[in-house]
Amino acid sequence: MKTWHDPSLANSLLELMFDRQSMSFACVDEELVIRLVGPRLETFVEGAPPAIEGEFLSDVFIEFFGSEESLYAVLDGCSQTFHLSPVARQTPTGDVRYLSFEFIRSPERDCQGLLLVGDITASSVLEQSLIQQRNELRLLRAELTRTNAELQRLSQFKSALLSMAAHDLRSPLAALMLQIDLLLKDVERGQQTVPWEKTLQWMWAAAASLNTLISGLLDREQVEQGRLVLRLSHCDLVSVLRDVIRISSLDPTERVRLQAPEAGLSLVADRERLQQMFSNLLDNALKYTPRNKQVLISVEQRDGWAVVMVRDHGNGMTREQLQQLFRMYYRTEDAQESGVMGTGLGLFIVKALAEAHGGSITVESTMGQGTTFMVFLPLAESLDGILY
Helix, strand or coil: CCCCCCHHHHHHHHHHHHHHCCEEEEEECCCCEEEEECCCHHHHCCCCCCCCCCCEHHHHCHHHCCCHHHHHHHHCCCCCEEEEEEEEEECCCCCEEEEEEEEEECCCCCCCEEEEEEECHHHHHHHHHHHHHHHHHHHHHHHHHHHHHHHHHHHHHHHHHHHHHHHHHHHHHHHHHHHHHHHHHHHHHCCCCCCHHHHHHHHHHHHHHHHHHHHHHHHHHHHHCCCCCCCCEEEEHHHHHHHHHHHHCCCHHHHEEEECCCCCCEEEECHHHHHHHHHHHHHHHHHHCCCCCCEEEEEEEECCEEEEEEECCCCCCCHHHHHHCCCCCCCCHHHHHHCCCCCCCHHHHHHHHHHHCCCEEEEEEECCCEEEEEEEEEEHHHHCCCCC
């Protein structure tokens, strides 16, 4: 009858344990030569050499090559253990197998060191899967955080835009209603107490302001979605500017001065979009120019380009402000503090319209000396053979 101290029983139990745990071992001497091999150790050896006992440890398990000093430190008692990171091996069937290697000092006299080898494929695959899922969850959480922040920003932006649009639309609408009310009272009384021509001009200006604000909001959507459509035809740039000046100022000769060639300049462009573009620039210039000074619009021809310069006599802008000037919804601090109406869309749309016509816009400004916008548009003659 076998007892618990029977070596054969202990060996049987040891073999059973290593078989169940997919593990094995090897005992080495003080020279790191393998002297005793555990069950199925050859299944953990890459290439499976014909003999394992009597071989140098790093010759059988090349993973230990270069780590001999660390192994000797364990044998000398300077270190308790030495282990390698999980080693990945590819099986003949193409599957990946993960092994663990741990080297410890043996308490037995005949065995200086003990190498424990284990197949940890199942746990490693599970660990990698958990790490991948954790990383994916972390990325999803970060993306969700960014999305929530963006949604919150858009919600705040939408509220600010609606408030700003409502404020800007209210002023010209109130002015329009006031003038209509004055005319209606004249009709009721059957007499004229207000200058109808002047009143109608004010009403036209207020309605034009409303139309500009509404068009700006609609054009922003078209620009963002790339649906800005131009109806091109031959038109005279100088004639367009004269119409813009007449509509934008109740007293054009007093507030605006135009310097342009008498013969005009021919463009292939969308006349209404040109009016919208230069109306925006002129309205801005008039807003920031004192009433005792004029806005100057000059037109000249440069190497196949028509150049329109709109110069005001405002406070001017800093370099930092100029860098952001054509951004959507951007308004300078002076504009916000002055109470001047605006959605911050005008210059954004002006730039989009200039570029849609194959041109560009630049700006120069000096603090205390005003601002000059320069619009470059291709002349009709330079487009011959391209559009037609």
